[in-house]
Amino acid sequence: MNDPAQDNPFSVNDASVAGFGSAPPAALITPLSSESQAARFNAFKGLFIVLVVMGHNPLIGQTLGVNGVIYLFHVAMFLYLPFLRPREKWDKTSAIDIIVRYGWPLLIFLILFVIYFTVTSGKSLSGVPVAVVWGLFASSARVFDQVAGAQLLWFLPALIGLRLAMKGFAHLRGGWLLTGISLALVSHVTVGLLPYSWQTSTPLGWPVVAFIFFPGLVIHALWRPQRRMPWPVIVIAILGLIPLVWYYLATGLAFNIGYLAIPSPTQPLRILSIDLIHLIVFFCAMEGCRLVWAQRLLGRLGRLSFEIYLLHQPVSIILRAVVARLRNGEPITVSYALLTLATTLAVTLPLAMLIHALPPLRQGIFPVGLDALRRWPRSLGRMWGSGKT
Numbered sequence: 001m002n003d004p005a006q007d008n009p010f011s012v013n014d015a016s017v018a019g020f021g022s023a024p025p026a027a028l029i030t031p032l033s034s035e036s037q038a039a040r041f042n043a044f045k046g047l048f049i050v051l052v053v054m055g056h057n058p059l060i061g062q063t064l065g066v067n068g069v070i071y072l073f074h075v076a077m078f079l080y081l082p083f084l085r086p087r088e089k090w091d092k093t094s095a096i097d098i099i100v101r102y103g104w105p106l107l108i109f110l111i112l113f114v115i116y117f118t119v120t121s122g123k124s125l126s127g128v129p130v131a132v133v134w135g136l137f138a139s140s141a142r143v144f145d146q147v148a149g150a151q152l153l154w155f156l157p158a159l160i161g162l163r164l165a166m167k168g169f170a171h172l173r174g175g176w177l178l179t180g181i182s183l184a185l186v187s188h189v190t191v192g193l194l195p196y197s198w199q200t201s202t203p204l205g206w207p208v209v210a211f212i213f214f215p216g217l218v219i220h221a222l223w224r225p226q227r228r229m230p231w232p233v234i235v236i237a238i239l240g241l242i243p244l245v246w247y248y249l250a251t252g253l254a255f256n257i258g259y260l261a262i263p264s265p266t267q268p269l270r271i272l273s274i275d276l277i278h279l280i281v282f283f284c285a286m287e288g289c290r291l292v293w294a295q296r297l298l299g300r301l302g303r304l305s306f307e308i309y310l311l312h313q314p315v316s317i318i319l320r321a322v323v324a325r326l327r328n329g330e331p332i333t334v335s336y337a338l339l340t341l342a343t344t345l346a347v348t349l350p351l352a353m354l355i356h357a358l359p360p361l362r363q364g365i366f367p368v369g370l371d372a373l374r375r376w377p378r379s380l381g382r383m384w385g386s387g388k389t
Helices: 034-055 058-064 076-084 095-120 125-138 141-148 151-170 174-193 203-222 231-250 268-288 292-303 305-327 334-357 359-365 370-388
Strands: none
Touching: 034 058, 034 076, 034 268, 034 292, 034 305, 034 334, 058 305, 058 334, 076 151, 076 203, 076 268, 095 125, 095 141, 095 151, 095 305, 095 359, 095 370, 125 141, 141 151, 151 203, 151 305, 174 203, 174 268, 203 268, 231 268, 292 305, 292 334, 305 334, 334 359, 359 370
């Protein structure tokens, strides 16, 4: 997630492709080197991890009323990032390393969340093992919410499923490639028909993969980072978002990919709308993240986005409880909501930096693969030995 060489949606670094039209003033834009591409991707991740933290803060929704808009695209942007790599690199990481890469932190945080949720709910800890096993198998936001009070964990099994699907797709050629693209399109359009009773158990987040894969292929085909979108095009595209967002929110349930609140083929215009929203937001945000000031402001958040994603919810829960006591029954205001948002980021970022600064700790929680996990006890032993001496 922090090493650009790793295959994950929090860290993408390929400078191998082209883009659109004329550029803004050169002084505002970093040169098109591999380093600037990494800075650009970090700014992109930083922008959307802030939106993720906002979207997961109910006080923001209650006061600003923007959560419905944020949920249209915030986590989906991370799911599209792996598609920026050349297709021949989709098979670079082994299946076991992908599973360890995301499955190990899933196991750790699921256990912690289940224990905390069980204790605060006044239940017996004897039910923790069953809750953990059920959560790992079902891998759905609904089950994670029921057993751990942490629906955000759905993202990790979905990442495993997405990366494994991309590995398989990387080998397709000729007619098989066309068949794979057709199946991705059909799955994207029809997964919204999935009965509610089937949405509880979704191993490897397969319905999320089914919905994301085809627009991910479209982004892969359109991605040309060496050229730049003219600012008038960006302005027109952003203005076009307004009726698209209004139409989507006004014609049905709000979009929530984790809870599989996605449009069905009986609503073709809503499917088209959400796809256009995702494409416009993705490419406009990527273009905006060329700006030097955006990279300086958001880069650190982006480099630590994986850690922030998993750490921010317990921090936010604690801070909201503190703010509730400080309000002493006063109505929730925008200032209270923004205070919890800013404080959540201010507390979570140093925690993420601490984990990143301690390699044995980082390796034990966020291993980049099976070999890294195997080396973790030795790394921990060396750190312990050096500390004793």
